[in-house]
Amino acid sequence: MSAETLPQRPVLLTGASGALGRVLTRALGEAGWTLRLTDRVPFPEPLPEGARFQLADLEDGPAILRLAEGCGTILHFGGISVELPFETVIGPNIRGLYHAYEAARREGARMVFASSNHAIGFHERSAVLDDACALRPDGYYGLSKAYGELMGGLYRDKHGVESVFLRIGSCFPEPTDARMLATWLSYGDMTRLVMRATLAPSLGPDGTIVIWGASNNSRMTWWGRDGRDTIAWAPQDSADPYTQALEAKTSGNPVVERYQGGGFTGLDYSRGNSGKS
Ligand SMILES: NC(=O)c1ccc[n+]([C@@H]2O[C@H](COP(=O)([O-])OP(=O)(O)OC[C@H]3O[C@@H](n4cnc5c(N)ncnc54)[C@H](O)[C@@H]3O)[C@@H](O)[C@H]2O)c1
Numbered sequence: 459m460s461a462e463t464l465p466q467r468p469v470l471l472t473g474a475s476g477a478l479g480r481v482l483t484r485a486l487g488e489a490g491w492t493l494r495l496t497d498r499v500p501f502p503e504p505l506p507e508g509a510r511f512q513l514a515d516l517e518d519g520p521a522i523l524r525l526a527e528g529c530g531t532i533l534h535f536g537g538i539s540v541e542l543p544f545e546t547v548i549g550p551n552i553r554g555l556y557h558a559y560e561a562a563r564r565e566g567a568r569m570v571f572a573s574s575n576h577a578i579g580f581h582e583r584s585a586v587l588d589d590a591c592a593l594r595p596d597g598y599y600g601l602s603k604a605y606g607e608l609m610g611g612l613y614r615d616k617h618g619v620e621s622v623f624l625r626i627g628s629c630f631p632e633p634t635d636a637r638m639l640a641t642w643l644s645y646g647d648m649t650r651l652v653m654r655a656t657l658a659p660s661l662g663p664d665g666t667i668v669i670w671g672a673s674n675n676s677r678m679t680w681w682g683r684d685g686r687d688t689i690a691w692a693p694q695d696s697a698d699p700y701t702q703a704l705e706a707k708t709s710g711n712p713v714v715e716r717y718q719g720g721g722f723t724g725l726d727y728s729r730g731n732s733g734k735s
Contacts, residue, residue: 467530468492485649516554526561541597551602569621576600579719588683589668596719622655626671640677644695658689
Protein backbone atom coordinates (compact mmCIF):
# COMPACT_ATOMS: atom_id res chain seq x y z
CA MET A 459 0.00 0.00 0.00
CA SER A 460 1.29 3.46 -0.82
CA ALA A 461 1.21 6.55 1.35
CA GLU A 462 -1.65 7.71 -0.87
CA THR A 463 -3.92 4.90 0.26
CA LEU A 464 -2.82 4.48 3.87
CA PRO A 465 -3.48 7.07 6.56
CA GLN A 466 -0.33 8.07 8.42
CA ARG A 467 -1.86 7.51 11.85
CA PRO A 468 -4.47 5.02 13.13
CA VAL A 469 -8.12 5.78 12.44
CA LEU A 470 -10.80 5.69 15.15
CA LEU A 471 -14.24 4.51 13.99
CA THR A 472 -17.19 5.03 16.34
CA GLY A 473 -20.39 3.10 15.72
CA ALA A 474 -18.25 0.25 14.39
CA SER A 475 -20.86 -2.42 15.16
CA GLY A 476 -23.58 -0.58 13.23
CA ALA A 477 -24.59 -1.15 9.62
CA LEU A 478 -22.19 1.35 8.05
CA GLY A 479 -19.53 0.73 10.69
CA ARG A 480 -19.32 -2.92 9.71
CA VAL A 481 -19.13 -2.07 6.00
CA LEU A 482 -16.30 0.38 6.71
CA THR A 483 -14.48 -2.00 9.02
CA ARG A 484 -14.42 -4.70 6.35
CA ALA A 485 -13.37 -2.36 3.53
CA LEU A 486 -10.80 -0.29 5.41
CA GLY A 487 -9.43 -3.42 7.05
CA GLU A 488 -9.00 -5.03 3.65
CA ALA A 489 -7.23 -1.89 2.46
CA GLY A 490 -4.69 -2.37 5.24
CA TRP A 491 -5.72 0.52 7.48
CA THR A 492 -4.90 0.45 11.18
CA LEU A 493 -8.29 0.74 12.88
CA ARG A 494 -9.43 1.44 16.41
CA LEU A 495 -13.05 0.41 16.59
CA THR A 496 -15.60 1.21 19.24
CA ASP A 497 -19.31 0.84 19.93
CA ARG A 498 -21.55 0.26 22.92
CA VAL A 499 -22.44 -3.20 21.61
CA PRO A 500 -19.91 -5.90 20.68
CA PHE A 501 -18.53 -6.13 17.18
CA PRO A 502 -20.51 -8.99 15.64
CA GLU A 503 -17.96 -10.24 13.11
CA PRO A 504 -14.34 -11.39 13.09
CA LEU A 505 -12.01 -8.40 13.27
CA PRO A 506 -9.75 -7.67 10.33
CA GLU A 507 -6.02 -7.72 10.85
CA GLY A 508 -4.80 -4.39 12.15
CA ALA A 509 -8.08 -3.63 13.96
CA ARG A 510 -8.72 -3.40 17.69
CA PHE A 511 -12.21 -3.18 19.16
CA GLN A 512 -13.17 -1.74 22.51
CA LEU A 513 -16.63 -1.47 24.02
CA ALA A 514 -17.38 2.08 25.12
CA ASP A 515 -20.31 4.39 25.46
CA LEU A 516 -19.93 7.68 23.64
CA GLU A 517 -21.19 9.33 26.80
CA ASP A 518 -18.05 8.17 28.62
CA GLY A 519 -15.72 11.07 27.80
CA PRO A 520 -12.49 9.70 29.33
CA ALA A 521 -12.97 6.40 27.47
CA ILE A 522 -13.37 8.18 24.13
CA LEU A 523 -10.30 10.33 24.78
CA ARG A 524 -8.24 7.22 25.59
CA LEU A 525 -9.49 5.41 22.49
CA ALA A 526 -8.48 8.30 20.25
CA GLU A 527 -4.91 8.53 21.56
CA GLY A 528 -2.51 8.60 18.61
CA CYS A 529 -5.28 8.66 15.97
CA GLY A 530 -5.11 11.04 13.02
CA THR A 531 -8.75 10.73 11.93
CA ILE A 532 -11.99 10.11 13.74
CA LEU A 533 -14.76 8.58 11.66
CA HIS A 534 -17.70 9.48 13.85
CA PHE A 535 -20.50 7.11 12.85
CA GLY A 536 -21.77 6.17 16.32
CA GLY A 537 -24.99 7.39 17.85
CA ILE A 538 -28.73 7.28 17.39
CA SER A 539 -29.41 6.90 13.67
CA VAL A 540 -33.19 7.27 13.52
CA GLU A 541 -35.84 9.65 14.81
CA LEU A 542 -36.39 9.10 18.55
CA PRO A 543 -37.48 11.27 21.50
CA PHE A 544 -35.28 14.21 22.43
CA GLU A 545 -34.12 12.65 25.71
CA THR A 546 -32.95 9.52 23.88
CA VAL A 547 -31.06 11.42 21.20
CA ILE A 548 -29.31 14.01 23.34
CA GLY A 549 -26.88 11.72 25.19
CA PRO A 550 -25.31 9.76 22.31
CA ASN A 551 -25.66 12.46 19.65
CA ILE A 552 -24.85 15.65 21.52
CA ARG A 553 -22.76 14.70 24.55
CA GLY A 554 -21.17 11.84 22.63
CA LEU A 555 -20.37 14.14 19.74
CA TYR A 556 -18.73 16.60 22.12
CA HIS A 557 -16.48 13.82 23.40
CA ALA A 558 -15.52 12.90 19.85
CA TYR A 559 -14.67 16.54 19.06
CA GLU A 560 -12.68 16.92 22.28
CA ALA A 561 -10.70 13.85 21.24
CA ALA A 562 -10.10 15.35 17.79
CA ARG A 563 -8.87 18.58 19.37
CA ARG A 564 -6.49 16.78 21.71
CA GLU A 565 -5.04 14.58 18.97
CA GLY A 566 -4.99 17.19 16.22
CA ALA A 567 -7.15 14.71 14.30
CA ARG A 568 -9.46 15.29 11.35
CA MET A 569 -13.15 14.62 11.98
CA VAL A 570 -15.24 12.80 9.38
CA PHE A 571 -18.74 13.21 10.71
CA ALA A 572 -21.67 11.07 9.55
CA SER A 573 -24.17 13.91 9.28
CA SER A 574 -27.45 13.40 7.48
CA ASN A 575 -29.89 14.73 4.92
CA HIS A 576 -32.21 15.05 7.93
CA ALA A 577 -30.21 18.12 8.99
CA ILE A 578 -31.82 19.84 5.98
CA GLY A 579 -34.94 17.66 5.63
CA PHE A 580 -37.51 20.45 5.70
CA HIS A 581 -36.31 21.94 2.42
CA GLU A 582 -38.79 21.17 -0.33
CA ARG A 583 -37.93 18.62 -2.97
CA SER A 584 -38.25 21.32 -5.65
CA ALA A 585 -35.31 23.22 -4.12
CA VAL A 586 -31.73 22.85 -5.29
CA LEU A 587 -29.46 23.15 -2.28
CA ASP A 588 -25.78 23.86 -2.06
CA ASP A 589 -23.39 23.39 0.83
CA ALA A 590 -24.21 26.83 2.24
CA CYS A 591 -27.95 26.23 2.48
CA ALA A 592 -29.81 26.83 5.71
CA LEU A 593 -30.00 23.94 8.14
CA ARG A 594 -33.64 22.84 8.35
CA PRO A 595 -33.72 19.72 10.54
CA ASP A 596 -36.76 17.49 10.30
CA GLY A 597 -36.74 16.07 13.85
CA TYR A 598 -34.60 15.67 16.98
CA TYR A 599 -32.27 13.31 15.13
CA GLY A 600 -31.76 15.80 12.28
CA LEU A 601 -31.34 18.56 14.83
CA SER A 602 -28.51 16.61 16.45
CA LYS A 603 -26.79 16.33 13.06
CA ALA A 604 -27.21 20.06 12.44
CA TYR A 605 -25.75 20.71 15.89
CA GLY A 606 -22.86 18.42 15.00
CA GLU A 607 -22.03 20.52 11.95
CA LEU A 608 -22.21 23.67 14.08
CA MET A 609 -19.93 22.07 16.65
CA GLY A 610 -17.50 21.28 13.85
CA GLY A 611 -17.54 24.99 12.95
CA LEU A 612 -16.75 25.93 16.54
CA TYR A 613 -13.85 23.47 16.76
CA ARG A 614 -12.50 24.77 13.44
CA ASP A 615 -12.68 28.41 14.45
CA LYS A 616 -11.40 27.96 17.98
CA HIS A 617 -9.03 24.99 17.69
CA GLY A 618 -8.27 24.49 13.99
CA VAL A 619 -9.93 21.05 13.87
CA GLU A 620 -10.73 20.00 10.29
CA SER A 621 -14.09 18.37 9.51
CA VAL A 622 -15.78 16.67 6.61
CA PHE A 623 -19.53 16.68 7.09
CA LEU A 624 -21.05 13.79 5.16
CA ARG A 625 -24.72 14.62 4.63
CA ILE A 626 -25.60 11.02 3.92
CA GLY A 627 -28.80 10.36 1.97
CA SER A 628 -29.93 6.72 2.21
CA CYS A 629 -27.04 4.31 2.56
CA PHE A 630 -28.36 0.78 2.27
CA PRO A 631 -27.48 -2.30 0.21
CA GLU A 632 -30.01 -1.17 -2.40
CA PRO A 633 -32.73 1.48 -2.79
CA THR A 634 -36.15 0.35 -1.56
CA ASP A 635 -38.61 3.15 -2.44
CA ALA A 636 -39.13 6.04 -4.87
CA ARG A 637 -37.41 8.64 -2.66
CA MET A 638 -34.27 6.54 -2.60
CA LEU A 639 -34.07 6.82 -6.38
CA ALA A 640 -32.78 10.29 -5.49
CA THR A 641 -31.14 9.81 -2.10
CA TRP A 642 -29.48 6.38 -2.35
CA LEU A 643 -25.77 6.14 -1.56
CA SER A 644 -24.26 2.75 -2.37
CA TYR A 645 -21.96 1.09 0.13
CA GLY A 646 -19.15 1.31 -2.42
CA ASP A 647 -19.59 5.05 -2.95
CA MET A 648 -19.85 5.59 0.84
CA THR A 649 -16.65 3.65 1.45
CA ARG A 650 -14.74 5.56 -1.24
CA LEU A 651 -16.11 8.82 0.16
CA VAL A 652 -14.84 8.01 3.65
CA MET A 653 -11.46 7.00 2.23
CA ARG A 654 -11.09 10.25 0.31
CA ALA A 655 -12.32 12.30 3.29
CA THR A 656 -9.57 10.70 5.37
CA LEU A 657 -6.75 10.71 2.83
CA ALA A 658 -7.22 14.09 1.12
CA PRO A 659 -4.16 16.11 2.09
CA SER A 660 -6.14 19.33 2.55
CA LEU A 661 -9.74 20.40 3.08
CA GLY A 662 -9.04 23.79 1.55
CA PRO A 663 -8.71 27.17 3.25
CA ASP A 664 -11.87 26.86 5.34
CA GLY A 665 -10.94 23.56 6.95
CA THR A 666 -14.52 22.23 6.91
CA ILE A 667 -16.40 20.89 3.92
CA VAL A 668 -19.88 19.48 3.33
CA ILE A 669 -20.44 16.55 0.96
CA TRP A 670 -23.87 15.42 -0.21
CA GLY A 671 -23.83 11.66 0.25
CA ALA A 672 -25.72 10.31 -2.75
CA SER A 673 -24.68 8.09 -5.62
CA ASN A 674 -24.77 9.22 -9.24
CA ASN A 675 -28.59 9.06 -9.43
CA SER A 676 -30.42 10.87 -12.27
CA ARG A 677 -33.19 11.80 -9.83
CA MET A 678 -30.81 13.50 -7.43
CA THR A 679 -31.72 17.02 -8.51
CA TRP A 680 -31.99 18.39 -4.96
CA TRP A 681 -28.33 18.72 -4.04
CA GLY A 682 -25.81 20.81 -5.95
CA ARG A 683 -22.45 22.35 -5.10
CA ASP A 684 -20.38 20.80 -2.33
CA GLY A 685 -16.77 20.07 -1.42
CA ARG A 686 -16.28 16.84 -3.37
CA ASP A 687 -13.64 18.25 -5.73
CA THR A 688 -11.53 19.28 -2.74
CA ILE A 689 -11.20 15.64 -1.70
CA ALA A 690 -11.34 14.22 -5.26
CA TRP A 691 -14.44 12.08 -4.75
CA ALA A 692 -17.11 11.33 -7.32
CA PRO A 693 -19.81 8.67 -6.95
CA GLN A 694 -19.62 5.73 -9.35
CA ASP A 695 -22.84 3.83 -8.67
CA SER A 696 -26.44 4.76 -9.48
CA ALA A 697 -29.99 4.00 -8.35
CA ASP A 698 -31.20 4.38 -11.93
CA PRO A 699 -31.52 0.63 -12.68
CA TYR A 700 -34.15 0.44 -9.91
CA THR A 701 -36.37 3.18 -11.39
CA GLN A 702 -39.00 0.98 -12.96
CA ALA A 703 -39.32 -1.22 -9.91
CA LEU A 704 -39.55 1.64 -7.40
CA GLU A 705 -40.95 4.81 -8.99
CA ALA A 706 -44.52 4.04 -7.91
CA LYS A 707 -43.45 3.22 -4.37
CA THR A 708 -44.36 6.51 -2.71
CA SER A 709 -45.85 7.13 0.73
CA GLY A 710 -49.17 8.70 -0.22
CA ASN A 711 -48.55 11.30 2.51
CA PRO A 712 -48.38 14.86 1.08
CA VAL A 713 -46.01 16.11 3.79
CA VAL A 714 -43.59 13.23 3.31
CA GLU A 715 -43.65 13.65 -0.48
CA ARG A 716 -43.19 17.41 -0.31
CA TYR A 717 -40.00 17.59 1.72
CA GLN A 718 -36.53 16.20 1.13
CA GLY A 719 -36.41 14.42 4.49
CA GLY A 720 -39.26 12.11 3.47
CA GLY A 721 -40.72 9.90 6.20
CA PHE A 722 -38.96 11.68 9.07
CA THR A 723 -40.75 14.95 8.22
CA GLY A 724 -44.15 13.34 8.69
CA LEU A 725 -43.40 11.82 12.11
CA ASP A 726 -45.34 13.65 14.84
CA TYR A 727 -46.20 16.37 12.27
CA SER A 728 -48.91 18.61 13.71
CA ARG A 729 -48.93 21.70 11.55
CA GLY A 730 -52.43 20.77 10.54
CA ASN A 731 -52.15 20.70 6.77
CA SER A 732 -49.64 19.74 4.08
CA GLY A 733 -47.13 22.27 5.31
CA LYS A 734 -48.53 24.96 3.03
CA SER A 735 -49.11 27.76 5.51
N1 LIG B 1 -27.55 4.52 6.93
C1 LIG B 1 -27.96 5.67 6.43
O1 LIG B 1 -28.65 5.74 5.41
C2 LIG B 1 -27.57 6.96 7.09
C3 LIG B 1 -28.09 8.17 6.58
C4 LIG B 1 -27.70 9.37 7.18
C5 LIG B 1 -26.82 9.38 8.24
N2 LIG B 1 -26.37 8.18 8.74
C6 LIG B 1 -25.48 8.21 9.91
O2 LIG B 1 -24.42 7.31 9.72
C7 LIG B 1 -24.07 6.72 10.98
C8 LIG B 1 -24.12 5.20 10.86
O3 LIG B 1 -25.42 4.82 10.43
P1 LIG B 1 -25.90 3.31 10.51
O4 LIG B 1 -26.97 3.15 9.49
O5 LIG B 1 -24.73 2.43 10.50
O6 LIG B 1 -26.59 3.30 11.95
P2 LIG B 1 -26.62 2.14 13.04
O7 LIG B 1 -27.73 2.50 13.98
O8 LIG B 1 -26.64 0.80 12.39
O9 LIG B 1 -25.21 2.31 13.80
C9 LIG B 1 -25.00 3.24 14.82
C10 LIG B 1 -24.14 2.58 15.89
O10 LIG B 1 -23.93 3.54 16.94
C11 LIG B 1 -23.94 2.82 18.16
N3 LIG B 1 -24.29 3.70 19.27
C12 LIG B 1 -25.47 4.31 19.51
N4 LIG B 1 -25.41 4.99 20.66
C13 LIG B 1 -24.16 4.81 21.16
C14 LIG B 1 -23.52 5.26 22.33
N5 LIG B 1 -24.13 6.03 23.25
N6 LIG B 1 -22.24 4.89 22.53
C15 LIG B 1 -21.59 4.09 21.63
N7 LIG B 1 -22.17 3.63 20.50
C16 LIG B 1 -23.45 4.00 20.27
C17 LIG B 1 -24.98 1.74 17.98
O11 LIG B 1 -24.77 0.66 18.89
C18 LIG B 1 -24.79 1.35 16.53
O12 LIG B 1 -23.95 0.22 16.39
C19 LIG B 1 -25.05 7.27 12.01
O13 LIG B 1 -24.45 8.35 12.68
C20 LIG B 1 -26.20 7.75 11.17
O14 LIG B 1 -26.91 8.81 11.80
C21 LIG B 1 -26.72 6.98 8.19
